[in-house]
Amino acid sequence: MQGQQLETAKNGHLQLNGVDLVDLCDEYGTPLFVFDEKRLRENYRRFSGAFARHYPKVAVCYSIKTNNNLGLCRIMREEGAFAEVASLLDLHVAMKAGFPPERIVLDGLYKPEGLLREALRRNLLLINTESFSELELLNRLAGEMGCRPTVGLRLSIYVRKFLNPEELYCNPLSRFGFPFEDGLKVFEKARKLENLDVCGLMIHPYWGIHQFLPLVDQIQKGLDVKIDFINFGGGFEKASGKIGFPDLVKDAIRQRLGMKSNLDLPPRKVREIEEAGRLVAAEVERTLGNKDSTLVFEPGRYLVHDAGFLMLKTCLVKEAAGYKWIVADGGTNLVEDYLERREIRVVNRADAQREELVNIVGPLLFARDFVTLKQYLPKIQEGDYLILPNAGAYTLSNSTQFLNPRPAAVLVGPDGDVSIVRERETSEDVVRMDRI
Amino acid sequence: MQGQQLETAKNGHLQLNGVDLVDLCDEYGTPLFVFDEKRLRENYRRFSGAFARHYPKVAVCYSIKTNNNLGLCRIMREEGAFAEVASLLDLHVAMKAGFPPERIVLDGLYKPEGLLREALRRNLLLINTESFSELELLNRLAGEMGCRPTVGLRLSIYVRKFLNPEELYCNPLSRFGFPFEDGLKVFEKARKLENLDVCGLMIHPYWGIHQFLPLVDQIQKGLDVKIDFINFGGGFEKASGKIGFPDLVKDAIRQRLGMKSNLDLPPRKVREIEEAGRLVAAEVERTLGNKDSTLVFEPGRYLVHDAGFLMLKTCLVKEAAGYKWIVADGGTNLVEDYLERREIRVVNRADAQREELVNIVGPLLFARDFVTLKQYLPKIQEGDYLILPNAGAYTLSNSTQFLNPRPAAVLVGPDGDVSIVRERETSEDVVRMDRI
Secondary structure (H helix, E strand, O other), X not given: OOOOOEEEOOOOOEEEOOEEHHHHHHXXXXXXXXXXXXXXXXXXHHHHHHHHOOOOOEEEEEEHHXXXXXXHHHHHHHOOOEEEEOXXXXXXXXXXXXXXXXXXXXXXXXXXXXXHHHHXXXXXXXXXXXXXXXXXXXXXXXXXXXXXXXXXXXXXOOOOOOOOHHHHOOOHXXXXXXXXXXXXXXXXXXXXXXXXXXXXXXXXXHHXXXXXXXXXXXXXXXXXXXXXXXXXXXXXXXXXXXXXXXXXXHHHHHHXXXXXXXXXXXXXXXXXXXXXXXXXXXXXXXXHOOOOOEEEEOOOHHHHHHHEEEEEXXXXXXXXXXXXXXXXXXXOXXXXXXXXXXXXXXXXHOOXXXXXXXXXXXOOOOOOOEEEEEEEEOOOOOOOEEEEOOOOOOOHHHOEOOOOXXXXXXXXXXXXXXXXXXXXXXXXXXXXXXXX | OOOOXXXXXXXXXXXXXOEEHHHHHHHHOOOEEEEEHHHHHHHHHHHHHHHHOOOOOEEEEEEHHHOOOHHHHHHHHHHOOEEEEOOHHHHHHHHHOOOOHHHEEEOOOOOOHHHHHHHHHHOOOEEEEXXXXXXXXXXXHHHHHOOOOEEEEEEEOOOOOOOOHHHHOOOHHHHOOEEHHHHHHHHHHHHXXXXXXXXXXXXXXXXXXXXXXXXXXXXXXXXXXXXXXXXXOOOOOOEXXXXXXXXXXXXXXXXXXXXXXXXXXXXXXXXXXXXXXHHHHHHHHHHHOOOOOEEEEOOOHHHHHHXXXXXXXXXXXEXXXXXXXXXXXXXXXXXXXXXXXXXXXEHHHOOOOOOEEEEEEOOOOOOOOEEEEEEEEOOXXXXXXXXXXXXXXXXXXXXXXXXXXXXXXXXXXXXXXXXXXXXXXXHHHHOOOEOO
C-alpha cells in the first residue's frame, strides 16, 4: 500500500525509518525526492522471490529508464538484479552502476547503430529486436565484428481499447514488436541470419501469457529449436490507481445533481506478485513440459514506485471561483501524472483531520500544471510540507528544467541514515550547455 | 506561415538562409534544434512595430520561459526587447543574456521569498502580483530592505470551456491573478500598503481588453490614481493550429463511414498583429482619453515559435496493424504537443510528392510518444531527415532527458553563418548530479 512505511511521531511529524521528514525538508530544501532504501530492497526480494520459489532460472532485470538515478540502480545491482536498457544513456547508467554486461538485456523499438555496436562489443546477455530491418542490421554488424549475439524477438499482442483520444487515430501499441500472428514465420526467417543466435521470445506486458506460451511451444516443436529466454517484460505494478475519464464524467454528474464530489476511490486491485509467480511457473511447466528456459522479467515501476516520495512546500493558499487552490513548489515538471490516485499528506501535521476539498497545483504557470485535483486534506497553511507517495517511477528520469532547476534526491537507509543520491541543480547548471 | 523561410535547392535539399539543412544534420547530428536568426529578429520588429506605430510608450517583454536559450535571449535583447521572468532561473537567464534590471518585469502565480528579495535588490521595472498574501509579503520585504517597488495586480477574466478533461474538475485558469470583479476593491486595499507603489494592472491573454480597459478607467477616476503600466500579457500567436478532440471524433466517424481520413485542415485564423496593434492603441485612447500609460506586452510564442525547427532522422519504417509507422530519433522528450498541426517535410527530398498517410513516433517506448499522427508524407526511407516547423516555443526549455541526452541547438544567421547556441549533451552530462 502507498506510503505505508511512514509513521507519525509524537510531534505530529511524519517519519521514514526514524527520520523526521520535516527536518529533512528543512535541511535539504524542497522540492525533494526521498527514496526508501528498505522498501527498494524489499520490493526486489519480494519480486524475485515470487518467481524464484517456483522456477529455477529467473532473471529479474531492473528497467533502468524507470528511474535512472545511479544510487538506486546501485542498490538494485547489489540485490542481484540484472538490468534492462533501451538506449546508450541507459547502458551508460547500467555500466556506471556496476551491472556486468553479461547481466544486461537490451530492448527498444529501434536501436541506433552505435547502440547495437556497443551492445555487441560488450557482449550483452540478450538483445531483443522488434523489426526485421533491425535484425538484418544486427546480423551485418555481428558479421563485421566477428561475434554472435544472443537475440530475442518481441511479439505484440495488441488490443485497442479506445480509452484515450489518440486511439481514435490509430492503435498506438501496434508499432512495438512483431505482430503476434507472424511469430512462427518471423522466427523461422530470423534463424537463417547466419551471425545471430536467435533463441529468445518476448511479450510485454506479461498478461498475454495464455496466448504466448502455446506459441513458444509451437515454435520449439515446429522448428526443433530451444527457446533459451522467455521474456515477459513488465507490467507488474502492485496497485494501479488512475482516475480515468469515466470517473471524471461520473463525478461531474454527481456535482450537477448536487451530490458531494468524490474521487477518493480505492485503487483498482491487481494481481498480487506471489500469485503471478505461481501462475507463470505453472503455466510454463504445463505448456512447455519442462523448466529449462530462463524466464526474463523487466519490472520497473514495481520496484521503485512506492519507494519514492516527493516532498513539496505549500507556497500559496488561495480561494478562487469556488475552489481552494494549494500552490506548491513542484508540479508536472517533476511528477507528470496528476490522474494517479495518491494519498497526499501534510508532513508537519500528519494527524490533522482531512476536512477540505482542495486542488494542488505546481509553479509552472500552465493551466494543466496539476499535482492532484479534488483531494480531501487538512486545512493547509502556507509553509506546510506535503508528501506525495508513489513518486519513484517516471518522475526524476522524466523531469524537466522548465522554470526551475531540478531538485535533490536523498536515500533514507534502513537505520535512518540519509545520503544524497542526486545533488540539487543551480540555475547555472540549467544553462551550462548554452552558448551566448 | 509555418516553414515559409525554407527553400528547396536544386539537389532537392531544403535550405534555410542558404544553408543546406542536410549538411547541417550530417555535421551536427540529429536530433537538432535549428533557429532562424532572421525570422527571430523580424518577428520582434513586426510585433513591436505593430504597437509602437500607434502608441508612444510600449514595452515588449520577451517571455523567457518560452525558450530560455541564452543565444536566443541575447538576440531579443539586441533588438530592444524587455524581458518577462517568472522564476529565479528566468531572472538568472535574463541577467546573463544582458537584460538590464530596469527592463525586466516579474510575473508568476507565486514567487518564493528569495525571488522577491532578488527582484527588490535589483530594482526591477515592475512586479506583477497575483494574491494578497504575496502583496503583504512584498510590502514587508520592501520595508525591511528600504525600497519601494513598482507593483502591478494581475486580474483574471476566466471562462470555463469544458474542452479538456480537467475542466470537469475545476476551472483551471481561475487560480491565476485576482478575480476580475474584485479589481477595484483589491486595488484600493493594495494602495494602502505603505512600501509599495501600486500603479499597474494586468490581464492575460489580451483578448479581454473590452472588459479590462473600462475597469482601468474606473480605478483611475474612482481612486484618483494613475495606472502607469497597463499590462496585456501574451496570447499573440500568429496561427493556432491544434487538432482538438472534436476533430478526432469527426475523423473517426469519417473512417467508419468508409471515407478518407483527413486531419490536414488549415490552421485556424487568428487576428493579425497589425490589427491587434491598431485595436489596442485605439481602445486605450478611446477608453482612457489619453496615451499616458506604458503598455506592456509579454509575447513568447509569437516571437520564437516559427523561428525554431526540429530536425529528426528516420530510424525505422514499419507497417503494423494497417498503419505506417515512422520511428524518429526524437519525440515528446523534445516537442510535447503532437496535436499541433505541423507541416512536416523531408529535408533531403523536399520536392517528393506526398503520397502516404503515416504516423511519426519518437524513441521513448511510451504508447503516447508521438511526433504527429495521420500526416501525408512522401514515401519515407530509413535515414531520411525530417523537419518540424513551429518548434521554437516550449520545446527546448521544456525538454526531458528521458532515455536520451538532449540535442544541440544551432543558430542560422541571415547570411547563412551557423553558430552553436547549445552544445549536445553526453550521457555523462545526464548523470553528473547523481551520487552513487
